[in-house]
Amino acid sequence: MFGQQIRITDNLDVLLGVLPTQIRDAVERQPNLEELLEVVLDLGREPEARFPGRAVRLSEGFVRPDDMQYVISRVGTFGKDNRAGIERTLHRISAIRNRVGEIIGLTCRVGRAVFGTVDIVRDVIESGQSVLLVGRPGVGKTTLLREAARVLSDEVAKRVVVVDTSNEIAGDGDIPHPGIGRARRMQVPVPELQHAVMIEAVENHMPEVIVIDEIGTEAEALAARTIAERGVQLIATAHGNTLDNLLQNPTLCDLVGGIQAVTLGDEEARRRGTQKTVLERKAPPTFEVVIEIQEQDRLAVHHDVAHVVDRFLRGDVPRAEIRTRTPEGEVRISGNGEPPAAPAPADGHPPAARRPHRIVRIYPYAVSRNRLERAIRELRVPVEIANTLSEADLLLTLKSQEKRQPKRLRDAGTRGVPMHIIKSNTISQIEAVLRSIFGVEDRQGSDEVALREVEEAISEVMASAQPVELSPQNSYIRRLQHQFIQRYGLSSESKGTDPFRRVVIYPH
Numbered sequence: 001m002f003g004q005q006i007r008i009t010d011n012l013d014v015l016l017g018v019l020p021t022q023i024r025d026a027v028e029r030q031p032n033l034e035e036l037l038e039v040v041l042d043l044g045r046e047p048e049a050r051f052p053g054r055a056v057r058l059s060e061g062f063v064r065p066d067d068m069q070y071v072i073s074r075v076g077t078f079g080k081d082n083r084a085g086i087e088r089t090l091h092r093i094s095a096i097r098n099r100v101g102e103i104i105g106l107t108c109r110v111g112r113a114v115f116g117t118v119d120i121v122r123d124v125i126e127s128g129q130s131v132l133l134v135g136r137p138g139v140g141k142t143t144l145l146r147e148a149a150r151v152l153s154d155e156v157a158k159r160v161v162v163v164d165t166s167n168e169i170a171g172d173g174d175i176p177h178p179g180i181g182r183a184r185r186m187q188v189p190v191p192e193l194q195h196a197v198m199i200e201a202v203e204n205h206m207p208e209v210i211v212i213d214e215i216g217t218e219a220e221a222l223a224a225r226t227i228a229e230r231g232v233q234l235i236a237t238a239h240g241n242t243l244d245n246l247l248q249n250p251t252l253c254d255l256v257g258g259i260q261a262v263t264l265g266d267e268e269a270r271r272r273g274t275q276k277t278v279l280e281r282k283a284p285p286t287f288e289v290v291i292e293i294q295e296q297d298r299l300a301v302h303h304d305v306a307h308v309v310d311r312f313l314r315g316d317v318p319r320a321e322i323r324t325r326t327p328e329g330e331v332r333i334s335g336n337g338e339p340p341a342a343p344a345p346a347d348g349h350p351p352a353a354r355r356p357h358r359i360v361r362i363y364p365y366a367v368s369r370n371r372l373e374r375a376i377r378e379l380r381v382p383v384e385i386a387n388t389l390s391e392a393d394l395l396l397t398l399k400s401q402e403k404r405q406p407k408r409l410r411d412a413g414t415r416g417v418p419m420h421i422i423k424s425n426t427i428s429q430i431e432a433v434l435r436s437i438f439g440v441e442d443r444q445g446s447d448e449v450a451l452r453e454v455e456e457a458i459s460e461v462m463a464s465a466q467p468v469e470l471s472p473q474n475s476y477i478r479r480l481q482h483q484f485i486q487r488y489g490l491s492s493e494s495k496g497t498d499p500f501r502r503v504v505i506y507p508h
Helices: 012-016 021-028 065-072 117-125 141-155 191-205 218-229 243-248 266-272 305-313 369-379 399-404 407-415 427-438 446-464 475-486
Strands: 007-009 038-042 048-051 054-057 083-085 092-097 103-109 113-115 131-134 160-164 184-187 209-215 233-238 259-263 277-281 289-295 298-302 321-325 331-334 360-365 383-385 394-398 419-422 491-495 502-506
Touching: 012 021, 021 038, 038 065, 065 103, 113 141, 117 131, 117 141, 117 289, 117 298, 117 321, 131 141, 131 243, 141 160, 141 209, 141 233, 160 191, 184 191, 191 209, 191 218, 209 218, 218 233, 243 289, 243 305, 277 305, 289 305, 360 369, 360 407, 369 383, 369 427, 394 399, 394 407, 394 427, 399 419, 407 419, 419 427, 427 446, 446 475, 446 502, 475 491, 475 502
Parallel strands: 131 233, 131 289, 160 184, 160 209, 209 233, 360 383, 360 394, 394 419
Antiparallel strands: 007 113, 038 048, 038 103, 048 054, 083 092, 092 103, 259 277, 289 298, 298 321, 321 331, 491 502
16 A cells, blocks of 8 residues: 655745844755744844754844844734734744733744645545544644645545634635645634634535544534534544543543443343443544544554444453554555454453553642542552653643633643543542542442541631532432531531532631
């Protein structure tokens, strides 16, 4: 199986043309100019050109305010995301502002249209199935999206609409970059409206295919499901590196069918050879195929996502179809994408469901590290506490932090790190998250667990003088919790409606 010759076009001269003359001349003197990634201009510092694995100072002089103004006056308007572009190119100029809104830094990033990359998964793209691309930032997701739009609109002659939130797919300006072929482009005025533009594209323009970059919110995931249910093919990217990441992300797991806990009857649990509470897929997946872009020339393809997720939740590690492109341009496929069948036990009964026992690195944000360590010890689960976000598999934080959306949580979203949310900083709620991740059965009685949680919450309220919300319970257990709280001279009330009614503890 042979792929097409890959061609790259970047209109580099257009980007260099917006730079001050002395800086442009210094860039043009660099060897291997075709590998240039970006030019960085920071007020009062030396200008810098960045290449893969190295950075080059372009002059001994410092960047002056008139240098900044020279660039700003030659590019498009900066939006709320502090990004601008150059019309009919894929180059991106990003701004850093001071406290009063003045631009004091510019990152002039080279945008390249790469033709021929889609050949490695062209059969999947042309199948008519909805395809979700995942992978780390910078691995080539947007490049593959752009190529998919071009191939489907030009060579397959389908009606394609690109929903372009940050102008990264089709470039700046009113006329889209030729890299998307005959596909039509709908720009998004502010990122918060991406889901609305997705629905508008379907209702107003009758597309057969919609191409979307970075589905990252619950509203966008819901819009994607609505579009797929109308029979429109979706080609999209999402925050996350693997299918496993998506399953652990409460916001985005609906894209692959979602997860719900199901309580089995005694007879069914014995028949399956499992515990009574098991995890199952909640709904049909929005995307039938998930492609993990591991490297530019190496992809893992999960066909029949519903089947893959079902096997994963039963404890079988899915085996993806691996596609690689050789230096000669040949595409090689290994594996058929089917998970290996579990060996049958000697007694003939089905194997018990299990979750993979790999070590999970958790980064706690505003969550007590000591309590997390204690919960890990007591449940004996394979968890390491990550010291930095970059080495984490998932982030654990509080509901109050999720509402505030501090920079660390926004960074986690950008990196595709799944987030698990707890309402209060108690061992009980931390343990509940760990049980859901590893499928650990809670062997304590519900009364004991509820009273243990209220005891921890009382200590937290007395230490922090802030209200703490407990887990939902039935009326009998809530009454026990209220009585326990009164002994400590604190006040409480029940909020919400059954089966989600719960107790809130207030300080003095």
